Amino acid sequence: MHNRSFNLIKFFARVISLLWAVFWLVLGIMTGPEAEITGFFFLVCVIIAWRWELWGGIILIIQGLFWLISISILSNEWESGLFRNPILNSFIFTLYFPALASGTMFIIDSRKKNIQKQ
Numbered sequence: 001m002h003n004r005s006f007n008l009i010k011f012f013a014r015v016i017s018l019l020w021a022v023f024w025l026v027l028g029i030m031t032g033p034e035a036e037i038t039g040f041f042f043l044v045c046v047i048i049a050w051r052w053e054l055w056g057g058i059i060l061i062i063q064g065l066f067w068l069i070s071i072s073i074l075s076n077e078w079e080s081g082l083f084r085n086p087i088l089n090s091f092i093f094t095l096y097f098p099a100l101a102s103g104t105m106f107i108i109d110s111r112k113k114n115i116q117k118q
Contacts, residue, residue, distance in 0.1 A: 009112075010053075013105030017046040017060065020098035042099075049102070053110035060103030068096040 025039030045063060049056025071092050 009105050010109045013057075013102045013109065014050060016098050016105070017049060017102035020094075020102070021046045023094070045099075046102075049106050053106040053113075057103040057106030057110065060099045060106065064096040064099030064103060067099070068092060071095060 021039065021042040024035065024042050028034075028036030028039035042063075045056065045059050049060055
C-alpha cells in the first residue's frame with residue numbers, strides 16, 4: 001500500500017508535466033515560432049524528468065522559478081506589487097506552477113526509490 005502512494009505521485013507528476021508541455025506546444029504551434037520553441041523546450045524537460053526523475057525534477061523546479069521571476073520582472077509586477085493583474089496571474093500561473101508541482105513530485109518519487117534501495 002505504501003509503494004502505491006508513491007506510484008500515484010509519479011503518475012500525477014507525469015500527467016501534470018505532460019499536459020503542461022503539450023499545452024504550450026500546441027499554443028506555440030497555433031501562435032508562432034517563439035512560443036513553439038518554448039513548448040518544445042518544455043517537452044524536452046518533461047522527457048528528461050520521465051527518464052531521470054531527480055535531475056528532471058530539479059530542472060523543472062528551476063524552470064518554474066525562472067518563469068515566475070522573469071515574467072514578473074519583465075511585466076513590472078515586481079515593483080507595483082506581485083500578482084495584482086488577474087490576467088497576468090493566470091498566464092504566470094500556467095508557466096510556473098505545473099513545473100514546480102511536477103518537479104517536486106518527481107524529486108519526492110526519486111528520493112523514495114533511493115530510500116527503498118538502502
